[in-house]
Amino acid sequence: MLKTLENFRQSARNLTNTRHLALAGMLLAMHAVLGVFKIPLFTPDNRITFTFAATAAAGITLGPVPAMLVGGLGDILGYLLNPGGGAYFFGFTVSAALGGLVHGVLLYKAEPKYAFLRVVIAELIITLFINIMLNTYWLSVLYAKAFAVFSAARIIKNFAAFPIHILIVFALYELIYRTNLSKKL
Secondary structure, three states, rough: OHHHHHHHHHHHOOOOOOOHHHHHHHHHHHHHHHHHHHHEEEEEEEEEHHHHHHHHHHHHHOHHHHHHHHHHHHHHHHHHHHHHHOOOHHHHHHHHHHHHHHHHHHOOOOOOOHHHHHHHHHHHHHHHHHHHHHHHHHHHHHHHOOOOHHHHHHHHHHHHHHHHHHHHHHHHHHHHOOHHHHHOO
16 A cells, blocks of 8 residues: 555656656647547447557556546547547546556556556456446436446447457556666656
8 A cells, every 4th residue: 555655656756757747748649649539339429449558558657647647638638639529528537537547556667477467457447437337427427318328338348348458558568568668767
């Protein structure tokens, strides 16, 4: 628990370093650009994006605080660049920031021997609690329909995407770890 608190403080201090701030800015831009590319699945509101990759990379390299900013601000910037998906809704920004928090807490300074397990746990938490529960709730609030109306399609979509997310995030972790990117900053 103390290590997690120290990692949280360290990640906040990362935002005072010019290199870390520049990397956060690049990951924020990457998040916004990745948000433009959406693959509709079943309905227009049920789509696959790859914005999680930028948020995960921020969590791995910079920690939870910058990853939350990349997730939240990336959601806003992505909407401003491509508002075609409907009205802006703050709930999805909260979800994006929480995804950054989970990636940062579980993957920042993670030991390589536990990295795969941590990636699986992070993606499981994000899939179950943020994508399925919270985002489905936001959709029910946004469209004034029952939670159950959106549930079935979202459960199928998220469990289909779950192994893909694990592979992409673990590949990012391996790339960042093997290139010593975190240590070079």
